[in-house]
Amino acid sequence: MSRKTFLAASLAVICGTGVLRSDEGMWLYNDPPRERVRATYGFELTDAWLEHLQKSSVRFNSGGSGSFVSEDGLVLSNHHVGADALQKVSSAQKNYLRDGFYARNWSEEIPCVDLELNVLQSIVDVTARVNVAVPAGMSPDEASKARRAVMAAIEKESLDATGFRSDVVTLYQGGAYHLYRFKKYTDVRLVFAPEQQVAFFGGDPDNFEYPRFDLDICLFRAYENGKPVKVPHFLKWSQKGAAEGELTFVSGHPGRTERLLTVAELEYLRDRQYPIALAYLKRREVLLRSWSERSAENARRAKDELFGIQNSRKARDGGHAGLYDPALMESKRQQEKALRVRLAANPDFARAAAAFDRIQDAQAKIAQHEQVYRLLELGHAFQSELFDIAHTLVRAAEEYPKADGERLREFAEAGKASLEMGLFSDKPIHDDLEILRLADSLTYLAEQLGAQNPTVLKVLAGKSPRARAAELITGSRLRSVDERRRLHQAGATAVAASADPLIQLARTIDPEAREVRRRMEAESEVKKQAHAAIAAARFALEGKGRYPDATFTLRLSYGVVKGYTSAGKPVPAVTRLGGIFERSAEMEGRPPFDLPDRWLKKRKAIRADVPFNFVSTHDIIGGNSGSPVVNRAGEFVGIIFDGNIESLVLGFAYEETQARALSVHSAGILESLRSVYGAKPLVNELLAGPRK
């Protein structure tokens, strides 16, 4: 433990609300951290430098980041960002997700399905116009409608005037409104992907871990009018790449942070929500793993769900450990205390000053409902695909006859097609797995509420959880898509008359599920309004010089390539290509530590000492996947692909003692393309630089 650094960091925060940790921040491009970067690193963020990086940065609307890396519209992102696109262009004959892909020339590039890329062109502060349209004294409902109306008007005007995609983004929880204009690319083609084995080498065991050895990259090309676009801004490739201790920048689209949660909310997460969620995940993980080991077919059936559970469990375990960091919690406490003192001193902020207690009260009410909400409304008591279908049918019959605005939100007209696509999907449902999961979750229900609880007695109907689960699943006719269609079309009366045991069960618990959801949503609304009041006051007090919570819009982070200490042992900043073979050997080549044939064959050709992955102190979060890492010269030196387990706390607060962003190194990418894939034309394109 580097306790000195730890302490220094804590003190920096405790000094006052205005002081950030040194490399903290997901900064707005129209409010960049010029002074901080100058003061800390002696580097000047010029307008030209910023514009070049901004316009070289790409947003994948499927949920990630990327960058232009050649004048001919070549876009680099992560393999896992491209995975959805890879899946969609694969077939039974050609599994590009698993086996990789390489187009030797433009004509071999494969058009992707439904992939939209955005490039940010400009930002306009429209806060004043939005606020004028929402005068004080309006009821919350009126205010909400008026705000939506003015935002839509601004977006329409901008689109008509510029042709750019135009989004008004809510920042600082409502403290500011900015208009973002994007150039859109919708003809995007697949250029290169490595095998998933090497892109996600180490799979779940090494997920969120470091050292790592992942070639998590994927190359696309943006087209317009059937031809590769000539882009005015793209990143020059650095062959040397990132060096230890070097100042670098990350430009990407962090999805969501919750750094403005109050202490009461954080304590609730730490003491209640995370422990409940983790115990539930671990219970399911053990259930599915032990069942998977009983047969290869079981393993195949449970694989996807099991991986999802493990991924969530690992992410939450990491976030939970972060919440137990007393320095983090103490700094939050001090910041909140200082802010409340300032708010209390000014009667203009009376609403904001009172908001903390309103949040705490709402949180206390949420605590009362949480358990039943999870069990009945989130379905933790009914882990069964057939039950989900039954519940959706029961609710659809009740909701669709209502006016659009009065329905539960998942039954809005706009989402009807995709809801029905899920409802009538003929993906296989396995009775044995259904019974296993339902029996365990019914047991969980009984454990959580008590065997004598009236809801439990109704649900179990005098049977043991195992017997009841078997009876419900084997007795249901909902595995027939035709039967689902029939019930869905026939509507409420038919659903009410159905003798299907799962439909009957869903009808039994639905009123209670709706009621607890209503209560939870009411308390969430109280919290939302209280947060907006605090945010507005905070913005008025602190104004510029801070950054808002992440909103999946373009942000700039700065930091250095730097190792850390874990459980008393130093973790080096950079791994080397040769390390992937050592790691594979150490794990005896067993999946997910097996290597693609191509890598095994080319082993001798690969320079083992070339940097492969590295860690840095950048402030990132989910959505940053695929973000370019650039040096002072604005050159591409790496690509973000993960965070270490300690970084999972970054949703709540920045931390730089142990939290690290993980990147693939630019030199390692080049060496792999050259030595393993023989992709010389691609390497040439990456190294070409701007044409004269």
Added chain:
Amino acid sequence: MSRKTFLAASLAVICGTGVLRSDEGMWLYNDPPRERVRATYGFELTDAWLEHLQKSSVRFNSGGSGSFVSEDGLVLSNHHVGADALQKVSSAQKNYLRDGFYARNWSEEIPCVDLELNVLQSIVDVTARVNVAVPAGMSPDEASKARRAVMAAIEKESLDATGFRSDVVTLYQGGAYHLYRFKKYTDVRLVFAPEQQVAFFGGDPDNFEYPRFDLDICLFRAYENGKPVKVPHFLKWSQKGAAEGELTFVSGHPGRTERLLTVAELEYLRDRQYPIALAYLKRREVLLRSWSERSAENARRAKDELFGIQNSRKARDGGHAGLYDPALMESKRQQEKALRVRLAANPDFARAAAAFDRIQDAQAKIAQHEQVYRLLELGHAFQSELFDIAHTLVRAAEEYPKADGERLREFAEAGKASLEMGLFSDKPIHDDLEILRLADSLTYLAEQLGAQNPTVLKVLAGKSPRARAAELITGSRLRSVDERRRLHQAGATAVAASADPLIQLARTIDPEAREVRRRMEAESEVKKQAHAAIAAARFALEGKGRYPDATFTLRLSYGVVKGYTSAGKPVPAVTRLGGIFERSAEMEGRPPFDLPDRWLKKRKAIRADVPFNFVSTHDIIGGNSGSPVVNRAGEFVGIIFDGNIESLVLGFAYEETQARALSVHSAGILESLRSVYGAKPLVNELLAGPRK
């Protein structure tokens, strides 16, 4: 679901306290179920038949059962019962546990270390003499001393008179006392063991499951005066073995049942104790598994603990599911109600009548202490071998100076040598695993008691659980056995003065741990006395015709070879030898589904349709492992080696819809010995029958 059988069984129980389920019972040899077997199966349990089976039955004092299967003292038990003995005679060169063993003649048989076999010779009811020695009006302390004294006197007299090992056994929770006399064999030699791979084929995934394919056997020979003993009673081998639907008997040593728990106690187990224990086990299982997958060395280090956790988790999950069977719980409720009505009607049973409420009150108090007891006294908050050592050192320094009778029981003079053997063991302790486990369990402590709990604050000392665990483990000197010896010899003052962080932590929590233990033990004593009162009344009311809870003494069970229905699907009664190859292929030969070379090579020689394992309705429990299954003719037809997952409820109540005993079939054993191991002399000995 065979609901008819289910219902019939429930009704049988609900009719009254005197009616047992049809194949229920672990019967005393001196009070056998003659009427029941005659009425149900038309078979007469004659004295000669019983004596022959009794004297052919063998108890392994290491914790299992067995039987004589040849005139020359050949003893058959399970591989897992013999595992400890196999381990002790193995060396780095010869791993008999893993690779198996076969002595081609007497001279090759290997003497075992510390293995004692007992054969029951006679039972004498000494209840009257014990009760006379403990007149009413004595204080609990005096009564307890007087009882111990008279029992010791009876045992000594019997030993002197007969030369047999003589134990007075407490039955019916104190309702009866019987003197058991055993012939002892201490020169026991290893004759045959298969490879562990085939003895425990399917490992943890198939543990407690059925269908199964395990050759879970091990053969020993009893010697006296350096020669194989000639035994007057041994079981004739049935080549045909057990057939479906056939009445058979199990003679063995069930270890412990708790069928007389009150409804309040069962509900507590179901609603509180099992859920807590299971969540804790699953949490640890996920922790160790996910860590194990990070490296082969991690996997090696965590293997034993992980297997132990999985085994417990599976056993408890099964028991817990049983407690959720409403028929079981309802029958317990009805039985208790009926008994209480009878007790209330007779003033002689006033103490027993009041005992149910005393138990419920004690249980409510136990509920208050349970959490802290588990965390601090059972060490669930401090999962670290070094912490255990520290805590033992702290307590030893305080306990050993006290008089023997006043110490905590694990510090009694009699156990000092073995306690010190553990304390000064130089088995490797791995810092990384220690930190991992301790960090997780400290997090568990904070979750359970709350982050602001005073004990939690003291334990974490202002650090996060991870940082605190790393600091405690890396800062401790207790990995040095010399340091442990030094502290242990130096005593209380030195321990109090130690700056070792783990010693200091143990000293910090010890007073609270002792206090909660004291409270728990006080409530347990209340329950113990209340149970004795109920048992005495019950015995007086019901007398003969019932069986006492298991006590690891010889019992007789009867039942039939019979399949069952699981999750709506029929599970056949008998598996075949060929099935092991199919199961292995289905699991792609991956461990623990890989087969020994010998089996792969001999595959063609093995008759695939010979019965291998089978299930039956016998009432068994842990300790019955290795028990012979015999037919009406008293011939050996199989050997118990496990129960299915549904049988894990048998500790609380007999169930015969799904609960099944698992056996290796006599024909499968013979075929394996012949075709795989070429053990012709052994086969000849088994088939020889009594010499003329």
